[in-house]
Amino acid sequence: xxxxxxxxxxxxxxxxxxxxxxxxxxxxxxxxxxxxxxxxxxxxxxxxxxxxxxxxxxxxxxxxxxxxxxxxxxxxxxxxxxxxxxxxxxxxxxxxxxxxxxxxxxxxxxxxxxxxxxxxxxxxxxxxxxxxxxxxxxxxxxxxxxxxxxxxxxxxxxxxxxxxxxxxxxxxxxxxxxxxxxxxxxxxxxxxxxxxxxxxxxxxxxxxxxxxxxxxxxxxxxxxxxxxxxxxxxxxxxxxxxxxxxxxxxxxxxxxxxxxxxxxxxxxxxxxxxxxxxxxxxxxxxxxxxxxxxxxxxxxxxxxxxxxxxxxxxxxxxxxxxxxxxxxxxxxxxxxxxxxxxxxxxxxxxxxxxxxxxxxxxxxxxxxxxxxxxxxxxxxxxxxxxxxxxxxx
Numbered sequence: 001x002x003x004x005x006x007x008x009x010x011x012x013x014x015x016x017x018x019x020x021x022x023x024x025x026x027x028x029x030x031x032x033x034x035x036x037x038x039x040x041x042x043x044x045x046x047x048x049x050x051x052x053x054x055x056x057x058x059x060x061x062x063x064x065x066x067x068x069x070x071x072x073x074x075x076x077x078x079x080x081x082x083x084x085x086x087x088x089x090x091x092x093x094x095x096x097x098x099x100x101x102x103x104x105x106x107x108x109x110x111x112x113x114x115x116x117x118x119x120x121x122x123x124x125x126x127x128x129x130x131x132x133x134x135x136x137x138x139x140x141x142x143x144x145x146x147x148x149x150x151x152x153x154x155x156x157x158x159x160x161x162x163x164x165x166x167x168x169x170x171x172x173x174x175x176x177x178x179x180x181x182x183x184x185x186x187x188x189x190x191x192x193x194x195x196x197x198x199x200x201x202x203x204x205x206x207x208x209x210x211x212x213x214x215x216x217x218x219x220x221x222x223x224x225x226x227x228x229x230x231x232x233x234x235x236x237x238x239x240x241x242x243x244x245x246x247x248x249x250x251x252x253x254x255x256x257x258x259x260x261x262x263x264x265x266x267x268x269x270x271x272x273x274x275x276x277x278x279x280x281x282x283x284x285x286x287x288x289x290x291x292x293x294x295x296x297x298x299x300x301x302x303x304x305x306x307x308x309x310x311x312x313x314x315x316x317x318x319x320x321x322x323x324x325x326x327x328x329x330x331x332x333x334x335x336x337x338x339x340x341x342x343x344x345x346x347x348x349x350x351x352x353x354x355x356x357x358x359x360x361x362x363x364x365x366x367x368x369x370x371x372x373x374x375x376x377x378x379x380x381x382x383x384x385x386x387x388x389x390x391x392x393x
Contacts, residue, residue, distance in 0.1 A: 005041035005054070005071070008032050018044065018052045018066070021378040023107040025055070025064045036064075038131035041074060058113065058129045061159050065112035065132075076138040082111050083142040090118075090372055096147075100184050101372045102203050103143065107382050108374035114139055117203050119191055120183070121150040122176045124199055126157045140172040150174040153193050167196050181262060185210055187237065188262040189230060190255060200228045200255060205297075207370045208337070208387050212295075213238030215333050215389070219292035222246070222284075222325065224277040224318075229256025231295050236265050240293070244271040246280050278314065281321045294322045295335045311338060311349070319353025323392055331359075331393040339384045346386035357392075365389040 010018075014029050025044070027036065036042070036057040042064050044052045055066040056074065072078060086109040087096070095101040096118075103123060104116035113132045116125040116139070123143050127136035133156060140152040151173035176193045183189075184206055191200045209230055216238035223232045226245035233256075236243045247253050253274060257267035273280060277298070296318065302309040319336065326332030338346045354361055367387040369375065375382045 005043050006036070006057075007043040007045055009045050009047060009049075010052070012047075014044070015046050015052060017378070021376055023066045023110065023112050023376060023379055025066065027059065027062045027064065030064070038129070039134070043071060055112075056131065056135075058131045060129050060131060061113075067110065067112070074135065076142070079111070079135060079138045080142040080146070082109065083139055083146055085109070086111070087143075087146055089374065093371055095372055098185070099206065100182050100189075100201060100203050101206065102370075103147075103372070104139070105373045105375075105382075107376055107379050111139070116143060116152075117199075118147070119193060119199070119201075120180060122180070122193055123147070123149055123152045124193055125152055125154045126197070127154060128157050128159075130156065130158055137170075137172060144173050151176055155197060157197055169194070184230075187233065188259075189228070189233070190258055190262060201230055204369055204373055204385050205230065205337075208367060209234040211365075211367075212335070215293055215335070216240040219333075220244075220290065221293045221295065222281075222291040222322075223295040223297075224281065224322070225296065225298045226253065226256055226272075227297075228252050229259050231297065232256060232270070233259050233263055233265065235293070235295070236260065236270065237263060242270060244273060244291070246273045246275055246277050248274065248276055250274045278309075278318050278321070281318065281325065285321055285324045289325060290327050291325045291332060292327075292330070293333045293335065294325055296322060297337045300339050311340075315349040316352035316356065319349060320356035323353065323357035323359050326359075326392050331391065333364075334361075334390040334392055335387070336390070337385065337387040340386050346388055350388060350390065360393045362391040362393070363388060364391055 010030055036059055038059055040057045042057050043054050053066045054068050054071055055064045058065050086104045090096055101118050103118045106112055106115050113128045116123050125140050136154050140154050144152050151171050153171050156168040179190055179192055181188050182191055189201050193199050212234045216235040219240050221235040221240040221243045223245045226232055226247045229245050232243045232245045245256055253272045260267040300311045340346055369385050
């Protein structure tokens, strides 16, 4: 549905935020909010009527998404130019044709509300609001044409949509097979592009998987919250003597075993444990099991386990328990990550976990998003990934 753009005068605080390049303005910051229908173009003006920015109303997420500094038609041509610019960056990074990667990263590519990953001859495009679905189709068509893709799977990810269950999706172009094999720096992984919101491989961890081999040779490795086992595969390829993958879902662990086979690794030479991770670690500590490297890559929140999981309250105790799995004489390496925002920072969980464990540690490396996940200085909320490598003695 086409709308005539609506002009809104904004207070000085919003004027300053827009001048600083903020790509999203909360509706609560704008006193004058008349007829903000979903998907309606909006012109933001200062007190003198000077145009500051133009965007699209997204009341579902209670924001206005900013796309340009001056009036411009939000049509297929506009979105294709933004897609082309995003592709040019990934081409400059040498990623196209060599590996899976993020091809479009929301606000970082000046396309708030959209993100897309490249998986071989297909792509998956996530749209974060019903208000943006028509523009999502235009972006999907632009990606397909610009990259010569067979098809683009468009997945609607509305606010509060979660990550499980049925997902509203459609395909622009050819529909991919139920399962395909894609390559990340030459390592094969099975992905399910027509599954739920998550397809089996998170591209934001690509460079961290590649760097894991520095610490795995000859080591006993535990991978908690293993999901489809991509970090487990990386550890095994790096020479780990035994990799134990723990996840609450038997289905994803079967998927993980298949990823082992794709790399020529024998799953029977490793362990796949269907269990709640904190409880499994607790039992392992009591049983006297020891590991040289522990990987923890938990969700922020989950109701899958009987008592639930919340990173804010449960991560620090888990870190402390995991540290207890390292031998007292030789210690070990702790690899932890989190999708964090606001005050929920990884350093906080690590500090509390260390104090509980009573062991000495050295931080070896801190990491975050790879370069195909660009972010804007004015929008730190989009820099969500934190990874920390810690040596425990």
